[in-house]
Amino acid sequence: MTNEMSLFRNKGLRLAGAMLGLSVALGACTETTGSVATAPGASIPDDYRLRHPIAVQEADRSVVLFVGHARGGLSAAQRTDVAGLAQSWVSEGTGTIIVDVPVNTSNARAAESAAHEAKAVLEAGGVPSSGIKLRRYTPYDSRTLATVRLTYPRMTAVVGPCGVWPEDLGPSIKDPTYFENKSYYNFGCAYQRNMAAMVANPSDLVQPRPETPSYTVRRTEGFEKYRKGTTTATDYPEGEKAKLSDAGK
Numbered sequence: 348m349t350n351e352m353s354l355f356r357n358k359g360l361r362l363a364g365a366m367l368g369l370s371v372a373l374g375a376c377t378e379t380t381g382s383v384a385t386a387p388g389a390s391i392p393d394d395y396r397l398r399h400p401i402a403v404q405e406a407d408r409s410v411v412l413f414v415g416h417a418r419g420g421l422s423a424a425q426r427t428d429v430a431g432l433a434q435s436w437v438s439e440g441t442g443t444i445i446v447d448v449p450v451n452t453s454n455a456r457a458a459e460s461a462a463h464e465a466k467a468v469l470e471a472g473g474v475p476s477s478g479i480k481l482r483r484y485t486p487y488d489s490r491t492l493a494t495v496r497l498t499y500p501r502m503t504a505v506v507g508p509c510g511v512w513p514e515d516l517g518p519s520i521k522d523p524t525y526f527e528n529k530s531y532y533n534f535g536c537a538y539q540r541n542m543a544a545m546v547a548n549p550s551d552l553v554q555p556r557p558e559t560p561s562y563t564v565r566r567t568e569g570f571e572k573y574r575k576g577t578t579t580a581t582d583y584p585e586g587e588k589a590k591l592s593d594a595g596k
Contacts, residue, residue, distance in 0.1 A: 395535025399506055401542065403549045405441060406503040408432075412495040414461045416454040421464050429465045432497055433472025439548075442500040443480050444469060449493030450483045458495050465497060504543035504552060509536035 392398050410432045412425050421429065436444060448462045449455055466479050486493045513532055518525055546552060572579045 391532060393529060395530065395539065398532065398534075399509070399536040399539045401504050401506050401539055401552055403502055403553065404505050405500050406505070407498050408435065408501050409496055409498040412461055412465065412497070413492060414454050414458045414495055415492075416457055419457050419460040421461050421468070425461075426464075426468055429468040429497065430472050432499075433469045433474050435501075436469075436478075436499050437473045439501045440478075440499045441502060443478050444474060444497060444499040446479060446481045447496040447498070448481055448483050449486055449495070451485055452489075452493040454493060458493065462495050465495065469497075502549045504546050504549040506540040506543045507536065509533060509540055511536075 410428050412421065412428070432444075446462050446465060449458050452458070462481060466481070469479055470476055511533055514522055516531055543549075543552075548556075569579050
């Protein structure tokens with residue numbers, strides 16, 4: 348009777364020990380932060396376009412005007428910059444042009460004159476008066492020359508940040524994804540960033556532009572030649588002058 352009780356007791360202890368070990372193992376897998384632990388590389392898309400998507404956001408475009416204390420108005424180059432800003436605002440601006448003018452500085456009077464001339468150039472370039480707002484500010488650093496800044500918001504395409512290397516590119520037994528021949532995380536980021544910087548209209552990345560009206564005069568001429576049975580090819584007599592040799596004739 349004693350041996351049976353001893354065997355039963357030992358079996359119960361072994362079962363309790365196994366349950367305790369299992370609970371410790373399961374407890375070690377539990378994460379207290381609330382996030383689900385995943386295998387390395389499991390949450391990273393294989394397609395670089397999904398890892399580094401091009402996002403359309405609103406960002407500021409600015410023109411900085413340096414104005415000396417003894418000069419009033421804008422220079423010829425500065426007027427060209429402001430006129431170019433007005434042209435860009437007409438096509439891509441999404442908000443008011445803010446003209447920041449410094450106060451309590453040595454060039455405050457000249458900056459005020461330059462700001463008013465810049466406002467006139469903007470209005471001449473197609474920006475309505477209601478779309479321009481003068482805002483005065485006090486520079487925080489007296490060692491630098493206070494400038495007149497013209498800023499407006501616009502839509503822009505952005506990607507990044509690039510240069511993120513979460514894993515070592517070399518072989519490692521700790522990273523089983525290395526042997527799966529997949530691209531590294533930063534792959535394609537520079538390409539996407541350059542593509543976003545080159546696109547003229549960020550909306551082209553989302554939807555195509557509508558077709559422009561056809562050139563009716565040229566289309567009518569082509570239809571008339573086709574109706575008469577003549578060739579519709581375009582003849583360029585001056586093209587013969589551009590040839591460097593007569594080979595192939």
